[in-house]
Amino acid sequence: RSGNCAAEPDCLPTCLSYIPVCLPTGIPAHTLPVPEGRGGVIVIFFPYLLFFVVVSNSCMVPSLGTSDPYVKFKLSGKEVFRSKIINKNLNPVWDERTTLILDGLSEPLYIKVFDYDFGLQDDFMGSAYLPLDSLEQQRYLLSSSSRSMRLSEVHRKSQLWRGIVSIALIEGRDLIPMDPNGLSDPYVKFRLGSQKYRSKTLSPQWREQFDLHLYEETAGVLEISVWDKDTGRRDDFIGRCQLDLSTLAPERTHRLELSLENVPGSLVLLVTLTASLHVSIAEMSVTPLDDPQERAHIAQHYGFLRSFSNMRDVGIVMIKVIRAEGLMAADVTGKSDPFCVVELNNDRLQTHTVYKNLNPEWNKVFTFNVKDIHAVLEVTVLDEDRDRSADFLGKVSIPLLYVRNGVQRGYVLKNKHLTGPKKGVVYLEIDVIFNTVKAALKTIVPAENKYIEEDPKVSKYVCSYCDNNFNRVKRCIMVLINIGSYINSCFEWESAQRSILSFLVFVLVVWNFELYMLPLSLLMLLVWNYIFCLRETTDTVSIDCERKGFLDKLYAIQDVFLSVQTALDEVASYGERIKNTANWTVPFLSWLAVTVLCVAMVLLYFLPLRYLVLAWGVNKFTKKLRNPYLIDNNELVDFLSRVPSDVQVVQYRELKVDPGQSPNKRKRTNPG
Numbered sequence: 001r002s003g004n005c006a007a008e009p010d011c012l013p014t015c016l017s018y019i020p021v022c023l024p025t026g027i028p029a030h031t032l033p034v035p036e037g038r039g040g041v042i043v044i045f046f047p048y049l050l051f052f053v054v055v056s057n058s059c060m061v062p063s064l065g066t067s068d069p070y071v072k073f074k075l076s077g078k079e080v081f082r083s084k085i086i087n088k089n090l091n092p093v094w095d096e097r098t099t100l101i102l103d104g105l106s107e108p109l110y111i112k113v114f115d116y117d118f119g120l121q122d123d124f125m126g127s128a129y130l131p132l133d134s135l136e137q138q139r140y141l142l143s144s145s146s147r148s149m150r151l152s153e154v155h156r157k158s159q160l161w162r163g164i165v166s167i168a169l170i171e172g173r174d175l176i177p178m179d180p181n182g183l184s185d186p187y188v189k190f191r192l193g194s195q196k197y198r199s200k201t202l203s204p205q206w207r208e209q210f211d212l213h214l215y216e217e218t219a220g221v222l223e224i225s226v227w228d229k230d231t232g233r234r235d236d237f238i239g240r241c242q243l244d245l246s247t248l249a250p251e252r253t254h255r256l257e258l259s260l261e262n263v264p265g266s267l268v269l270l271v272t273l274t275a276s277l278h279v280s281i282a283e284m285s286v287t288p289l290d291d292p293q294e295r296a297h298i299a300q301h302y303g304f305l306r307s308f309s310n311m312r313d314v315g316i317v318m319i320k321v322i323r324a325e326g327l328m329a330a331d332v333t334g335k336s337d338p339f340c341v342v343e344l345n346n347d348r349l350q351t352h353t354v355y356k357n358l359n360p361e362w363n364k365v366f367t368f369n370v371k372d373i374h375a376v377l378e379v380t381v382l383d384e385d386r387d388r389s390a391d392f393l394g395k396v397s398i399p400l401l402y403v404r405n406g407v408q409r410g411y412v413l414k415n416k417h418l419t420g421p422k423k424g425v426v427y428l429e430i431d432v433i434f435n436t437v438k439a440a441l442k443t444i445v446p447a448e449n450k451y452i453e454e455d456p457k458v459s460k461y462v463c464s465y466c467d468n469n470f471n472r473v474k475r476c477i478m479v480l481i482n483i484g485s486y487i488n489s490c491f492e493w494e495s496a497q498r499s500i501l502s503f504l505v506f507v508l509v510v511w512n513f514e515l516y517m518l519p520l521s522l523l524m525l526l527v528w529n530y531i532f533c534l535r536e537t538t539d540t541v542s543i544d545c546e547r548k549g550f551l552d553k554l555y556a557i558q559d560v561f562l563s564v565q566t567a568l569d570e571v572a573s574y575g576e577r578i579k580n581t582a583n584w585t586v587p588f589l590s591w592l593a594v595t596v597l598c599v600a601m602v603l604l605y606f607l608p609l610r611y612l613v614l615a616w617g618v619n620k621f622t623k624k625l626r627n628p629y630l631i632d633n634n635e636l637v638d639f640l641s642r643v644p645s646d647v648q649v650v651q652y653r654e655l656k657v658d659p660g661q662s663p664n665k666r667k668r669t670n671p672g
Contacts, residue, residue, distance in 0.1 A: 066090060068116040069125060075100065076107045079355075085116045108132060161213035161279065165192065165222070165245060168270035170629055172204035173257075175265040178228035178236045185229040186238060188267065192222050200449070202229050207631045210449070211346065214273070220245040224267065226260065232555045239263040248273055255629070270629055274312075281349060284363040289318050289431045298433055307437035314442055315370035315434025317344065317400060319377065321351055322408065323361040327424040330383035330391045331356075337384040338393060340426070344368045345375050345448050353384045370432070372448060373400055373439035373588075374642040376652070381413060381426060394422040399644070399652050401588050403430045412655035421655050440592055443642050444635040470560040492632075493624050503621045510614050577643035589643055 066088045073081040080100055086092035108129045115123040169188060178184045185202040192212045199206050214220065222243040228236040239260030248254050250273040259266045280288075288294045302315055321340050330336045338360045339353040347368050354360035377398045382390035394413025408429040413422040489495070490502040509517065584590045603612060623630060644652065 067123075067125070069113055070116055072112045072114065073098075074110040074112065161215050162275070163214040163250070164274050165212045165214055166209070166272040166274065167197075167212065167222075168209045168629065168631060169199055169206045170268040170270060171206065172226065173266045173268065175204060175226065175238060175260075176263060178238060184236075184238065186226055187229055189225045189227065190222065191224075209446070209631055213347075214245065224258065226265070226267070231559070232551060239265055241267065243269075243271070245271075245273065250274065268629075279347070279369060280365075280367045282365045282367075284320065284322075284365060287318065287320070287365050288367065289433075295433075302433055302435040302438075304435070304437065307435055311438055311441065312371055313369060314373055314438045315432060317368050317370050317377065317403075317433075318431045319366045319368075319379075320408075320429040321362045321364050321366065321379070322427040322429065323359070323363070324381060324424055324426045325359050325410075327358045327360070327381065327393055327413075328422065329358060330385075330393065336391075336393065338381055339384055339390075340364075341380045341382060342366050343378040343380070344370075345372070355384075370400065370434055372442055373432075373434050374443065374447070375400055377403075377430070379411070379426060379428065381424065392416060394424050394426070396426065397651055398428075398430070399586075400432050400434075401586055402652065403432050405431045409654075410657050412657060414651075414655070418651035425657055439588075443589070443592060444633075444638050446631070446633050446638055447641050470564065474563075488632075491620050491624060499621070503617075506617050506621070507614065510610060510617065513610065573645040573647075574640055576645040576647075577640045580645070580649070581640075581643050585649060586643060589639070593639075 067090060068085050068087050069089070069092050070085045071083040071094070072079055081098045083094045083096050086094065108131045110127065110129045112127040113125040115125050117123060167190065172186060172188075175184060175186055186204055187202055188199045188206065190197040190210075190212070193215060195212050197210050197212065199208055201208070212222075222245055223240070224243065225240040226238040228238055230236060239262070241258045241260050243256070243258060248271060253270055253272045256269045256271060257266050258269065282288075289298070298316060319342055321342065324338065324340070327336055327338055333356070335356040336358055337353050337355045338357065340351040340362055342349050349366045349368075351362040351364045354362065377400060378395065379398070380395045381393040383393055384390055395416065395418065396411040396414060397418055398411070406429065408427060410425045410427050413424045413426060414420065415422050490499050493499045580586070581590055581593055623632075
């Protein structure tokens, strides 16, 4: 081409010859030269029409001696993909991929290279085009049998997981001490592909359970690292290890003790690999629950007769993401590039992007397994950006128990904190089928947590005198916590002699209990403290008089405010949850409470209280013996955690659609 092509960015060269080459992996590639005088080539690899773009020897801008190149792909006059910008590089490597859905191969694919100029018009660097009908080996992707599936198989596989890895983190053994006192505050990080999880407790007795997804592209190697928590400075690294999941047999629970690499210590895990069911992405024309026979089969699968098979599979939810209207304009052109993300706990799927549209239509159907009927479905609308993270356009949260099956509804989008409205409405249709017995039993086990949660922030305006008062209250609370920990250690059989003695005392006291034993127990507590704890108390009084530096005080104040804020939130939340149970805010949970109270009433009417307390104690003491790796829980706390607090009730409340904001109505009223 002549040198005046820069002044005519829309001009394209005539068809240039391409040279097919064969990579070592067998992936066909095409090399397209940039027009004469421009210098450089564009190499495009086509595995299943998935473009890996590499450009080298780009043209040089004479005034600067360098360029900020990026590539545009156009098909039928429309831009279908734009690469990221590689700053100050004449041999850029993008290593990006995208998927294009083609209706035919008659139109060529045009490739243009530009130099990015901030605040100015981008400089045109060269272009080429590729006849797609030359890709004979790729024609099967567009066969008539697959045209009904508008989303390509490659794109679907990148989102769908083929299995679930259930991990129970039990304990750590012989970990090296990292603190001056000879102890550590260890926590564990897990990584599987792009998924991450961090343990919540700072104790080598973690007893935590969580699930990770196993994708086709994931190598199947679980990376584990152990860290020591340090306040005010960087956490200390203790050790790491890896687990190859391909060596484990599926559908079995494996007890593993993994040794840390090059350092003493080990981790005890319980790992189970299970196949993933019912997770899918489809078009509106392919919906399993719309078929009466398929719906009846699924309903039978979650019927009453199968209430005690596969307790983790509670139900299935199908979400039709139809369209959105009146979205906020996130780009300077007055348009947006919206896509929709659907999340159910840690399960996440998303739609394709509709470019330059404020009223997008996705028409996608997502199907998830339901592991907890009290989970909340989150639908977030985002704007795709070229060089930065996606912009937030709106979000809605829908508890599964609030869903009206088979009803298409418009949900007004809310802000990130779900406290106020945002511009736009998203239209969804949701169906939920679940087993009531499994859902009820799942209510009294710990709920699934998010993998990684952001640390809470503290305001910079703090009062230093709160530290001492907080420590006084903390010492009083720690006494009760220590007593509870001592009692719990008897249940956990940390010391066999102590647990056996405690069990015998419990049985004798319950069997022969009289009211005079209450003041006797308080008297024994006073005598115990007088004999054994007086000297220890006098020795520890001087510890609080130690002078602290400015940073130590600042970190202590930060801990005070975060602890007080967390404690007040917990107290208020549980009070509101009890009130909302009585107010029938969630009828399912209120009916469940009524059922449990009726059963308790019948048992107390026919059986003496002494027998019931004795049965509870025997179960509590022998639970650890029957299952040494059992993760302990409190059924009442787990039940209340499913009841929404007043804050969550406001977040889940649906906003009314304002008919005056509908863009279709505005078009009718303002034809001009």
